[in-house]
Amino acid sequence: MKRILIVEDEKLIAELERDYLEMSGFQADIAGDGEQGLQLALGGEYDLVVLDVMLPAVNGFDVCKQIREKRDIPILMVTAKKEDIDVIRGLGLGADDYITKPFKPGELVARVKAHLARYERLIGNKQRKEEIRIRGLGIDAGARRVFLHDREIALTPKEFELLHFLAVNPNHVFSKDELFEKIWGMDALGDAQTVTVHIRKLREKIELGPSNSEYIETVWGAGYRFRL
Known part of the structure; x- marks a missing residue:
């Protein structure tokens, strides 16, 4: 129960x-x-x-x-x-x-x-090892842990889900509405501003600076994509 x-x-x-x-x-x-x-x-x-x-x-x-x-x-x-x-x-x-x-x-x-x-x-399957490694960024889906140049980065559950979803769908542009639906679900309350806040928080943690989008790139007028 x-x-x-x-x-x-x-x-x-x-x-x-x-x-x-x-x-x-x-x-x-x-x-x-x-x-x-x-x-x-x-x-x-x-x-x-x-x-x-x-x-x-x-x-x-x-x-x-x-x-x-x-x-x-x-x-x-x-x-x-x-x-x-x-x-x-x-x-x-x-x-x-x-x-x-x-x-x-x-x-x-x-x-x-x-x-x-x-x-x-x-x-559901924590024993499953799924690791993504891209330019110093490591995402361990099984353990729900993220590392940047071998230093662990603390993410909230939704930040992790958002980063992982973008990383397993690299180079694909997702709109804010699409990301909100994928991560929060159709039945969640909120709006696209929720996605904006989480993207900003992610960038603060994994990017070198606000103007350096090494991993998460903004496609103006369209949404966001994870760069390979």
Whole structure:
């Protein structure tokens, strides 16, 4: 049985989320503030975290960042604000997706199922060795690790998925919409700006500088491609 951690300070909302998740066959635990949520997320064996942005003690962005530094599990952020900056900050810290209040409980369950299924497909065969090596960049798909000139680069799950997808389809130009569909899925909330943020983060980590696109190249008016 998959275990879900709900980090939500509004008790009625948290209990409603838990009830719907449990009716769908999940085991769900609730943390009422960011500090407790962080402790449980790092200390427990959870398969996914539903994380509210506005939390007492430690806010959701800080919780997301600290979870991502130590755990490779899907994080679904919940926000009551629709401003793009909140969404972008959350995704930039390693969140896999977001959902905006108010939402239907069934929508939350569907989102959780989709991300768990996608995550399992991506890591389902960890014993399989798939290594890509291009000009000092090494991508180990089985271990989900990336090295640049023998130095390991820390990537969020979505950054890794985006880099790996581009690398196994070199020289092909993908639009932002195509990349969003491939990596986040048709049922994910968000827009092409999500792709832009993740490409920028990737470049900060693997390129020599903002004007040096050795690996990920922008094709103006079309999208992005991975250069061989």
